[in-house]
Amino acid sequence: MQVISKLEPTSPSSTSSTITPKSSKDLKQSIIKLLVNGKESANQLRNLFDQRLGFKAEDDDHQHVFDHHSWVILNSIESCISMVKSYDFDQQEISNKKRKVDQISDDQCSDHHSPKSEETVDGKMSKERRGCYKRRRNCQSWSIEATSLIDDGYAWRKYGQKEILNTEYPRNYYRCTHKTDQNCQATKQVQQISSNPTKYNIIYNGQHTCKNLHKNPSIIIDDSSLDENPSFIEL
DNA sequence: AGGATTTGACCTTG
DNA sequence: CAAGGTCAAATCCT
Structure with missing residues (x-):
């Protein structure tokens, strides 16, 4: 039998509201810590359901729904952890400042859309010059x-x-x-x-x-309580 | 018919 | 100038 370790309770009031990161590094560490906590809780919740409750044959639909949502939760959290770990917060602060400057020239470009676009004498768009677009930097x-x-x-x-x-x-x-x-x-x-x-x-x-x-999710269950708690994570 | 994909050309960046 | 990001016409798919 699988041993389930006891985790410290991580209610919202004991975590997110008390964290006041002083730097980008602190913020990154705090986010990772929260996500890891969430992942472990989701994992243990799944184990608990597997061992303690089980599912009868007539509960197949419920089991599929549970499998689906637990999979989504674990995958979403795992993805978030990967994203945060690879995200360069310090560089982003620099980028944000720089982007404000770049934005001015970008806007000027997009405002007069296709200033380079020219029509040939026969009315067709010239293939030589397409619309003005910029590769997004930063x-x-x-x-x-x-x-x-x-x-x-x-x-x-x-x-x-x-x-x-x-x-x-x-x-x-x-x-x-x-x-x-x-x-x-x-x-x-x-x-x-x-x-x-x-x-x-x-x-x-x-x-x-x-x-x-x-x-639409691949599995839809009729549970109004989920309306306020969508299972996807905003990325 | 209309939306999605493919793919060669165009364009920016380093 | 090479590499890679984006456009858009052609084509595919439902």
């Missing part, structure tokens, strides 16, 4: 390694694929589906890791500014 980004292409809850649309030097697998480029209708600037890059093809390196760029028009 935008908020973080990366994770995943053993599978987890559903992070957002709707992504592939817009490119590129062979990358010295890598075995191409890099795939995705943008938020709501880029056009809600001007959401979030993008992500997915690339299989050469040394370990079972894993994917996923780089997220920018925050979602679109409304939570998440894809």
Whole structure:
């Protein structure tokens, strides 16, 4: 029988409200600590259910729902930990300051959309000059390694694929589906890791500014109590 | 028909 | 100038 260690209670009042990080490093450590606590609690809760409750045959639906949600919780927390660990808070502070300056020139570019676009005499857009776009520099980004292409809850649309030097697998480029209708600037890059093809390196760029028009979860249960406690974690 | 993907060209950055 | 990020026409899929 699996031994379940007892964890110190980590109620919101005893954790998040009392933490006042003095630096980016403190903040990072605090977030990781909270996530690790949450992960351990979720793991133990799952073990507890497996051992103590069990499921009867007629409870198959409930078991599937439980399996699904516990899996989502664990994966979400695991992803958050990876993101926070790889996120450079100090660099981000510098980037945020710099971005304010860059924003001015970026806005000028986007305001007159396609200033370089020219029409040929026959009315067609010249293929020589496309719209003015800028590669986003210093935008908020973080990366994770995943053993599978987890559903992070957002709707992504592939817009490119590129062979990358010295890598075995191409890099795939995705943008938020709501880029056009809600001007959401979030993008992500997915690339299989050469040394370990079972894993994917996923780089997220920018925050979602679109409304939570998440894809429906694969399993839907009729429980109004969940409405105020969605199982996905805002990334 | 309309949305998603593919893919070659364009564009920025170092 | 090379590498890589993005665009957009062509194509695919439902």
